[in-house]
Amino acid sequence: MKIPSFFKTPRNQKFNIAPRYYDPVKEEIEQRTSRIKKELMLENGEDVSDENFYNSRIVGSFRHGRSKTKSTxxxxxxxxxxxxxxxxxxxxxxxxxxxxxxxxxxxxxxxxxxxxxx
Missing domain, CATH: 1.10.287 (Helix Hairpins)
Structure with missing residues (x-):
């Protein structure tokens, strides 16, 4: 039995997580599109390595954020x-x-x- 009071006591926090699911069709579509993009880049004579693609994105991101900040x-x-x-x-x-x-x-x-x- 709960004792009545003027103060509201906090309730227990509930753990709620949204379930994730694996979509094999979507995964296959992504693999196909990436393979086709690489093939098109090979036909155009461009460099296909994944390291250059990710490296350029990462370096550009860090340069962009650092130049705008001003510390006082x-x-x-x-x-x-x-x-x-x-x-x-x-x-x-x-x-x-x-x-x-x-x-x-x-x-x-x-x-x-x-x-x-x-």
């Missing part, structure tokens, strides 16, 4: 460390005034970071 984590970490050290040293020398300046500067930097200016 180092700059952001340096700014945060300088603010914390400066805020701590300022508090020791100037007291509460340094905390107010620290809060002002950190809020301005947070705003600039949200607007993607920094």
């Amino acid at each position: 984590a180092g700059l952001t970490q340096a700014i945060i460390i300088m603010l914390l050290v400066g805020g701590g040293a300022g508090y020791l020398y100037f007291g509460n005034l340094a905390l107010y300046i620290f809060l002002l500067v950190s809020s301005v930097l947070l705003y600039l970071k949200v607007k993607h200016i920094i």
